[in-house]
C-alpha cells in the first residue's frame with residue numbers, strides 16, 4: 001500500500017502510522033463522541049501519546065468551524081438575503097449538526113500532523129508514541 005496524503009488520511013480517520021487502523025470506535029456514541037481505542041489494532045500506535053495530547057486539536061476545531069460558520073452566515077445574509085434572526089437560527093442548526101464532525105476531524109488531523117507514516121508499521125508490534 002502506498003502512502004496517502006496526511007490530509008486525505010485524516011479525512012478518512014485512519015491511523016497516521018499504518019494508515020489502516022480506524023481512529024474511532026465504530027458505532028457512534030453520543031455519550032462519548034471521541035471514543036478512540038488506546039492503541040491502533042493494526043500497528044499498535046498509541047492514539048493518546050501523552051496526557052492532554054488533543055488540547056491542540058481544539059484550536060484546529062475552532063479555526064475550521066469559525067471559517068465554516070462565517071461562510072454559512074455570509075451565504076444566508078448576502079446570497080439568500082435572509083434576515084439576521086433567520087440566519088442565526090440556520091447557523092445554530094448547522095453548528096449543532098456539524099459539532100461532532102468538526103470535533104472528530106480536528107482530532108484526526110491533529111494526530112496525523114504529529115505522527116509520521118511508517119510503511120513497515122504493520123510488521124513492528126512495539127508500542128509507539130510518536131513514531132520517531
Ligand SMILES: [Zn+2]
Nearest residue numbers: 015018040043
Ligand atoms: Zn496503525
